[in-house]
Amino acid sequence: MGWCKTSLWPLFHRVLAGAFALSLAGCATLSVEQRDEAAGIARAARSSQVDCTRADACALASPLRALGKQAIAASTPSAPRHVALILDDAPDALLVRIHLIRSAQRSIDLQTYIFDEDDSAQLVLDELQAAAFRGVKVRVLIDQLAALREVETLAGLTAMHANFELRVYNPVLDRARLALPMYAVAAGCCWRQLNSRMHNKLLLVDGEVGITGGRNYQDDYYDWGAGYNFRDRDLLVAGPVGADMAANFEAFWSSRRSVPAEQLGDVARLLRKQGAPPPPHAPYRKPERVRALLAMVDDEAAIRARFVDPAMPVRGVQFIADLPVKHWQGRPAEANAAAEAASIGLRTLIAGARDEVLLQTPYLVLSKPAQHLFRELHRREDAPRVRISTNSLASTDAFIAYAISHKYKRRYLRDFGFEIHEFKPFPADAPFEPGALGADLPVFEATAAPAPSSAASKPRPSLRERRLAERGLRKDPDSEAGRFRALGSGGMPMRLKQAGMRMGLHAKSMVVDGKVGVVGTHNFDPRGDTYNTESAVVIEDPAFAARLSASIQRDMAPGNAWTIGRRDSSPILPGVEYTLARVSERMPIFDLWPIKYATSYEFVPGPDCPSPPSPFDPRFRACHTPVGNSPEVDIGLKWLGVRVFTAFGSGLSPIL
Known part of the structure; x- marks a missing residue:
């Protein structure tokens, strides 16, 4: 299979990799006959039962789908029509996915980076399984590094139904899942392959309506996290652009890097040893919340109010997406434009800005081409205003990325002219839904008066604290639920001075000159330029751009974000202090100047x-x-980590 080819690393790296590989059997492979046997077991177990004989596969009648079909019917090759809807509300983003899956008549294509096995992901799997049994062709393409926790889950899905196919993108070491020790083996033998990931997110139904954006399939992307949730954004778009989405999905699906799960070593071994396991379904952690959401799926009035009425007709719609050829080393130069379509397209939009670039990214770590672009943009006599919405140290789930960003704040402000607004962990006003469909929240006694014995010892809550509490986002010093986020997407937020339900920014969006809006998967970072494949929808429509701009600016409002500015100069030799800071910043390592x-x-x-x-x-x-520098953070020993990565971690920028 060739999953363990070594590169020309120094000898000690090869020796280390070999030792790990021998001790952990990291590169052990099955024969072709053994893989065929496993695939045969999966095929034999697949049900061919179809519960519906109707031509429409008993699909749910959907007013939202009807809106999309009207746009397609009204389109011509020279004048395509589309409808679009920004999905800011997290439970709504899950609700509309389930609704669309149930509305599918022919096909469902799902492509994602993270696919967990928690409530939201299990709900989607249940609905995809039901669609397959209705007669809908379902294809699921997941990235290896962050999708599905258990080998049994993958084996069960491969053996579920003839209408359901599962492939794993770019598997390393002939595995669908990498246990923690195997990451060390993979890093030693297959560093480039390990880092080459599929970061695209797409749900495409019947080739007509698609959802793309920042959200993966994990509870904290839908306000269902127990202690930490993402402020994220998706875009639903219906119309002829669905054909472009379908073509891009097909390119990934048919790539040699997309491997049927039953052909991978760990899944194949399980199938040969134990046979096909039953379709996966773990009990829901909060079944009442799942029931509340499902009760709205076929509620036409609710669907119209939440999705149909807010949808808007748009023009100038374009889907830009990388291709798997991005991960081919030594690809011909003529393939670069297609391979890096997302990065090139986004940089082209920024380069053409005249008045303003409004950019939202969770990780403000810029690639070399992006730095050059913004530096040249700022040097223009009529330089556009550049406003950035990103995470603070208190809200981010990736403190290493923040440490690198912190290192270059001077460059961002002075050389690029960035106006940076860093998202707060307890925003006063952000799209967040408590209640039946929302997150786990403590009950807040809004009208309860403090007990006389405690009135003197407890200060009256501020207006901001009361507003936070009313929205279920209060800072609760007695709760441990919000102190740490469970490992899922690979990150863990910093410990805060007070606990409670916190939020972190994960949206990736941009508005240029108030005319062009972009929602996609690209973090505008080195990984997105070099290692990850990415995608985005670009809409050149002032009305849409205005709506997207309002959403981003809401996250930048004072109640939701801190603003980054120059600190006051030292009264003693301020010029010397500035020079030392600048010299230290330019050091690739040993950036030790503390101020x-x-x-x-x-x-x-x-x-x-x-x-x-x-x-x-x-x-x-x-x-x-x-x-x-780090408001709200109980930085403790993590201060040392932040300082270490600020001082020595700039070399990690390309993979952050």
Whole structure:
């Protein structure tokens, strides 16, 4: 199979890799006959039963699908028509997925990076299984590194139904799942392959309506996380662009890097040893929440109110997406444009900006081409305004990426002209749904008066704290639920001074000149440029751009974000301090100067400050107060980690 080819690393790396491989049997493979036997076991176990004989596969009648069909019917090759809907509300993003799956008549193509085995992911698997039994062709393409926890789950899915196919993209070491020790083996023998990941996300139904954006299949992308949830964004689009989405999915599906799960060593061994396991279904952690969501799936009034009425007709729709050829080493130069379509397309949009670039990314770590682009943009006499929405240290799930970003704050402000707004872990006003469909939240006694014995010892909550509590986002010092996030997508947020349900930014979006809106999977980072395959929908429509801009600016509002600005200069030799900081920043390692150029600020409204001025406005300091480099964070020993990665970690930028 060739999954364990070594590269020309130094000798000690090869020796280390060989030792791991021998001790852990990391590169042991099955024969062709053994794989064929396993595939035969899976095929024999697959049901061919179809529960519906109707031509439409007993699909759910959907007013949302009807809207998309109208757009397609009204389209011509020279004048395509589309409808689009921004999915900001997380439970709605799950609800509409289930609704669309039930509305499928012919095909469902699902492509994702993370596919967990928690409530939201299990619900989607259940619905995909039901669709297959209705007669719908279901194809699921998952990336190896972050999809499905158990080999038994993959084996059960491969043997479930003749209408259900599962493939794993770019598997390393001939496995569908890598146990933690095997990552060391993979890093030693197959570093480039290990890092070459499929980051695309797509749900395409009948080739007509698609959803793409930041969300994976895991509870914390749908406000179902127990202690940490993502502020994310998807885009639903229906119309002729579905054909482009289908073609891109087909390119990945038919790639030699997409391997049927039953042909991989660990899945094949299980099938040969134990036979085909039953279709996977774990008990729901919160079944009442699942029931509440399912009760709305076929509620036409609810579907119209949540998805049909807010959908808008749009023009200028384009789907830009990388191809698997991006992961071919030594590819011909003429293939670069197709391989890196997402990165090239996004940089082209930014380069053409005249007035403003509004950019939202969870990880503000820029590739070399992106840095060059923004530097040249800022040098223009008529340089556009560049506003950035990103994570703070308190909200991020990737503190290493934040540490690298912190290293370059001076460059971002002075050389690129960035106005940076960092998302708070307890935002006062963000799309978040408590209640029957939402997250696990403590009950807040809004009208309860404090007991007399505690009135003197407990200060009255501030207006902001009361608003947070009313939305279920209160900071609860007695709760451990929000202190740490379970490992899922590979990250863990910092410990905060107070616990509670926290949020972290995961949306990847952009608005250029108030005319072009972009929603996709690209983090505008080196990984997206070099290692990951990415995709995005670009819509050149001012009305759509205005709606997307309002959504991003909501996340940048003072109640939801801190603003990054230049810290006050030292009264003693400020020029020397600045020079030392700049010299230290330029060091690829040993960036040890402790005083950084920028810090976080909180907006303080007042008669002279009705709205927050830009950090480059002379009034900025009069309207803001500094709150330190890491507000809300109980940094403890993690301070050492942040400092280490700030000082020595710039070499990791390409893989962050």
